[in-house]
Amino acid sequence: MPSDQEDRKPNNKLADWRDSCLLSSFALLLFLFRCLIYFRAKMNRLLRIILIVVLLAVSFMLAVWLNNDHSYTHDHRYAELSLMADMIPEEQKESIVSKFNGSSPLPPCPPTPPGLVGPLRIEFEWSRSMSDVRKASRENLQGGGRYKPLDCISQHKVAIIIPYRNRKDHLKHWLYYLHPILKRQQVDYGVYVINQHGEGTFNRAKLLNVGYVESLKEYAYDCFVFSDVDLVPMDDRNLYRCHGEPRHMASAMDKFGFQMPYTNYFGGVVALSREQYMRINGFPNNYWGWGAEDDDMHKRITLKGMAVSRPDSRVGMYKMVRHLRDTHNEVNPQNPGQLHNTARTMDTDGINSLIYSLIKIEKDELYTMIDVDIHAPN
Numbered sequence: 050m051p052s053d054q055e056d057r058k059p060n061n062k063l064a065d066w067r068d069s070c071l072l073s074s075f076a077l078l079l080f081l082f083r084c085l086i087y088f089r090a091k092m093n094r095l096l097r098i099i100l101i102v103v104l105l106a107v108s109f110m111l112a113v114w115l116n117n118d119h120s121y122t123h124d125h126r127y128a129e130l131s132l133m134a135d136m137i138p139e140e141q142k143e144s145i146v147s148k149f150n151g152s153s154p155l156p157p158c159p160p161t162p163p164g165l166v167g168p169l170r171i172e173f174e175w176s177r178s179m180s181d182v183r184k185a186s187r188e189n190l191q192g193g194g195r196y197k198p199l200d201c202i203s204q205h206k207v208a209i210i211i212p213y214r215n216r217k218d219h220l221k222h223w224l225y226y227l228h229p230i231l232k233r234q235q236v237d238y239g240v241y242v243i244n245q246h247g248e249g250t251f252n253r254a255k256l257l258n259v260g261y262v263e264s265l266k267e268y269a270y271d272c273f274v275f276s277d278v279d280l281v282p283m284d285d286r287n288l289y290r291c292h293g294e295p296r297h298m299a300s301a302m303d304k305f306g307f308q309m310p311y312t313n314y315f316g317g318v319v320a321l322s323r324e325q326y327m328r329i330n331g332f333p334n335n336y337w338g339w340g341a342e343d344d345d346m347h348k349r350i351t352l353k354g355m356a357v358s359r360p361d362s363r364v365g366m367y368k369m370v371r372h373l374r375d376t377h378n379e380v381n382p383q384n385p386g387q388l389h390n391t392a393r394t395m396d397t398d399g400i401n402s403l404i405y406s407l408i409k410i411e412k413d414e415l416y417t418m419i420d421v422d423i424h425a426p427n
């Protein structure tokens with residue numbers, strides 16, 4: 050402020066005066082030196098000695114001067130810098146200071162990620178090795194498949210939950226494509242592979258519930274994308290984040306001719322916020338074997354008065370790794386019948402009744418594997 054500027058003026062003048070003194074001393078020294086050389090022959094011995102003594106004295110004084118504390122020159126600069134600081138608006142000062150301290154507050158990421166490319170060519174190359182996948186995917190990952198954008202604060206803390214057993218090849222393709230896509234989408238995310246321990250009948254929805262609980266033990270995720278391991282998006286504009294309504298992301302899968310197989314289909318890849326998930330009490334725990342658990346999930350949503358949103362059929366395109374039906378995940382003809390009971394049972398069967406035994410948690414650099422015993426009936 051003005052008074053501060055006044056305070057600094059005398060200091061600047063003092064510094065200027067000292068600089069002039071220093072320059073004049075050098076000039077005097079040079080002059081005396083030249084005199085000594087020029088009049089050397091004409092001078093008597095005494096005069097020469099006197100001149101040499103004067104020269105030595107001045108040199109000594111200069112040396113002492115140079116060896117002195119020269120902080121005045123810094124003061125001079127500080128004065129100028131602080132004058133500049135007075136010209137900087139208050140709101141910018143904080144960010145300049147914290148940048149200087151190495152703790153720059155990052156800006157929020159923009160609503161639409163700038164690095165998206167749109168349609169993608171997805172090829173499930175059989176020759177792709179895990180080391181190819183690591184090379185393509187590991188950059189800037191924090192381990193355990195965690196990632197945060199480096200240059201902005203993501204508005205989307207997303208846990209990606211994958212129900213899993215014995216699909217290593219599929220997981221490889223998934224990691225190869227999804228990590229780069231999620232980074233481009235500027236998601237603050239973690240990848241959780243929920244492995245059903247043992248040979249008992251598979252239960253996709255219960256594994257998804259386990260993923261919800263276990264991922265929240267690690268980080269305050271506010272959004273959950275539940276994805277089959279064999280599904281890769283064919284367009285990176287299909288954003289792995291949550292919306293105002295539960296989102297069915299895989300709205301156009303290749304195996305259904307890039308169409309919805311039926312109107313209320315809710316399978317493959319879906320995204321629910323924490324609130325949306327809790328509102329429906331999570332997913333059912335007792336759909337053992339293949340079929341109908343995704344229809345139950347859809348029923349829960351509509352029963353609680355919510356609608357489902359979807360990307361259009363271009364952006365919602367997915368490619369599934371071709372596969373046969375797994376053993377211990379045969380079609381269960383009992384499952385569709387349970388849908389009649391959803392309204393009655395959903396408040397007591399779900400996240401509030403989930404029981405499982407955690408076997409172990411393994412941190413790979415590209416994902417977190419949660420090995421779990423979900424107490425399969427056989």
Ligand code: UDH
Binds near residue numbers: 211213214253277375
């Ligand atoms: N899953 C496993 N391991 C299993 C079973 C299922 O990891 O043993 C997971 C995996 O994430 C899979 C998801 O559960 O993507 C869904 O199972 P799925 O892929 O078997 O389901 P989909 O609807 O089943 O693809 C179609 C059966 C394919 C039969 C084709 C016959 N022509």
Ligand code: MN
Binds near residue numbers: 277279369372
């Ligand atoms: Mn499949």
